[in-house]
Amino acid sequence: xxxxxxxxxxxxxxxxxxxxxxxxxxxxxxxxxxxxxxxxxxxxxxxxxxxxxxxxxxxxxxxxxxxxxxxxxxxxxxxxxxxxxxxxxxxxxxxxxxxxxxxxxxxxx
Amino acid sequence: xxxxxxxxxxxxxxxxxxxxxxxxxxxxxxxxxxxxxxxxxxxxxxxxxxxxxxxxxxxxxxxxxxxxxxxxxxxxxxxxxxxxxxxxxxxxxxxxxxxxxxxxxxxxxxxxxxxxxxxxxxxxxxxxxxxxxxxxxxxxxxxxxxxxxxxxxxxxxxxxxxxxxxxxxxxxxxxxxxxxxxxxxxxxxxxxxxxxxxxxxxxxxxxxxxxxxxxxxxxxxxxxxxxxxxxxxxxxxxxxxxxxxxxxxxxxxxxxxxxxxxxxxxxxxxxxxxxxxxxxxxxxxxxxxxxxxxxxxxxxxxxxxxxxxxxxxxxxxxxxxxxxxxxxxxxxxxxxxxxxxxxxxxxxxxxxxxxxxxxxxxxxxxxxxxxxxxxx
Numbered sequence: 001x002x003x004x005x006x007x008x009x010x011x012x013x014x015x016x017x018x019x020x021x022x023x024x025x026x027x028x029x030x031x032x033x034x035x036x037x038x039x040x041x042x043x044x045x046x047x048x049x050x051x052x053x054x055x056x057x058x059x060x061x062x063x064x065x066x067x068x069x070x071x072x073x074x075x076x077x078x079x080x081x082x083x084x085x086x087x088x089x090x091x092x093x094x095x096x097x098x099x100x101x102x103x104x105x106x107x108x109x
Numbered sequence: 110x111x112x113x114x115x116x117x118x119x120x121x122x123x124x125x126x127x128x129x130x131x132x133x134x135x136x137x138x139x140x141x142x143x144x145x146x147x148x149x150x151x152x153x154x155x156x157x158x159x160x161x162x163x164x165x166x167x168x169x170x171x172x173x174x175x176x177x178x179x180x181x182x183x184x185x186x187x188x189x190x191x192x193x194x195x196x197x198x199x200x201x202x203x204x205x206x207x208x209x210x211x212x213x214x215x216x217x218x219x220x221x222x223x224x225x226x227x228x229x230x231x232x233x234x235x236x237x238x239x240x241x242x243x244x245x246x247x248x249x250x251x252x253x254x255x256x257x258x259x260x261x262x263x264x265x266x267x268x269x270x271x272x273x274x275x276x277x278x279x280x281x282x283x284x285x286x287x288x289x290x291x292x293x294x295x296x297x298x299x300x301x302x303x304x305x306x307x308x309x310x311x312x313x314x315x316x317x318x319x320x321x322x323x324x325x326x327x328x329x330x331x332x333x334x335x336x337x338x339x340x341x342x343x344x345x346x347x348x349x350x351x352x353x354x355x356x357x358x359x360x361x362x363x364x365x366x367x368x369x370x371x372x373x374x375x376x377x378x379x380x381x382x383x384x385x386x387x388x389x390x391x392x393x394x395x396x397x398x399x400x401x402x403x404x405x406x407x408x409x410x411x412x413x414x415x416x417x418x419x420x421x422x423x424x425x426x427x428x429x430x431x432x433x434x435x436x437x438x439x440x441x442x443x444x445x446x447x448x449x450x451x452x453x454x455x456x457x458x459x460x461x462x463x464x465x466x467x468x469x470x471x472x473x474x475x476x477x478x479x480x481x482x483x484x485x
Contacts, residue, residue: 013339014329016257018200019224021325023231023250025318026174030235032314033178035304038286039240042247045278046231049254052270060261063340063348065418068266069427072419075273076434080441082278086285087448093289099240100304 016057024050037092037099041085048078163326170196171319177236178311197228216260223260227253238305244282251275265416346386352413352421353384353391360384363411364393371395371405 027046034040052071059067092104173196176189201221230249237243251274258267308314340348353360360383364371375383375395385392392406413421423431461467 015220015224016261017329018326019227019257021322021329022170022200022228025171025322025325026228026231026235028321029171029174029178029314029318030231032317033308033311034235035307035309036240038282038289039235039243039305042240042243042282043235045274046234046247046250049250049274052266053254053257056258056261056263056266060263061339062337063345065415065422066427068263068415068419069422069430071263071266072269072423073430073434075269076437079273079278080437082281083441083445084448086281087445090285090288091448098302098304099289100302102304102309 013057013061017054020050020054020057022050023047023053035101037089037101037104038086040101041082041089044081045078048074163330164323166196166200167319167322167326169199171315171322174232174236174318175311175315177232178308178315193229193232197225219256220260223253223256226250227257238301240286240305241283244279244286247282248275248279251279262415263419264414265419342388343386346388346391348418349412350382350384350386350391352418353407353411354382355421355425356413356417357383359413359417360393363407364405367408367411368403368405370397371403372397376402 024047027043027050030043030046031040034043052074055067055070055074057067059065059070089099093099096103169192173189173192176185176192179185179189227250230246230253234243234246234250237246251270255267255270255275258264258270353363361373364373364375371393372395375393377383378385378394383393385394390406390409391412392404395403395405397403
């Protein structure tokens, strides 16, 4: 109990939220500025990470473990996304050997 | 002080001052840690900042990120690295001066170290020109956020993160990266393609990032008045009692350990609860042989652990989310199989041709298949 009580002793929820925000923005800037398909997917995973940190920190703050349940959900979605997106990337790559997102502009038409 | 933050309770009248948490009756002081020092300015949350300073911080950080992303030469990158560290140090000074130097310094220092590793690895991940190194840097981000989860006492999530993310998802990424890179240029492996070296619209991306980060920083540094206060001791004990209620074997072992003479089963109250909670802890009431009441106060070590909490929430509170997660994984598996199937058939045909058999599939019937067959 002492450990639980002192989890936010000097640290505050705000510090975790700041860190999570910084990580999320780094992932967002990476997603917008990189052109490699796989790196773009990695950046979405980074944003998932940032959201997971915020979930766990807020859940800890309210002593409510549904935040961690949601992180399990995030892990599931991230794993499914990685499997499907990477399968799609491999399919695309076989058709035209490039990972450049701008070479696949015609997909959006 | 335990678990409370200060800034959510902050009203706008305290502008310019550090945010002080009002003495709330439901959070009794002294949960086995340092007593509240005078005012608790350093101990409680962040120092409130109303001015433009948080926005300048965000601006500096994203200018450094722009320099790292941009097309500038070595000089600009070095400037970006220096500026990035300077901005990070500045954020640390404003956000971190309230967290270093307390009584239990361990967690704070670990938080700063893990945060620095996570942020610098994330920046390196989006600025590195080789995707494989980006993936490796992402592993560092995952490991340091697992460390942060340990600091937050989310042990189960920390290990699940390392196993699922660092172990499975990142390996998938690595496989695909290796496949793609090897096939692209077998003779000149060291060549980094142009689309990996040059960022796309870094200025626009950094602008969007600045707006987003400035919003977050502004909200955090000025406090969120509508945010409810954190869970007090009673709420924590009630939550622990609720989970213990669902673990009768665990509860019985804990009761028998602390009171061997206890007459099992304990009495049920009106709501059929065996376990009761107040601000002193959690306790169980039973009847002795003589007919009088007997109360056992359970030690703090008997409470449910993080894994039990998460398991209870997952199965008892949100069973639908567990089912939906299973369905998502199943559908992802179907999708991956369907996406990969065509390639396997195609490869089978090539194998049959190679040993002199006829093809199973006539790809000429399907125009899209022909295109795929010719380019593969």
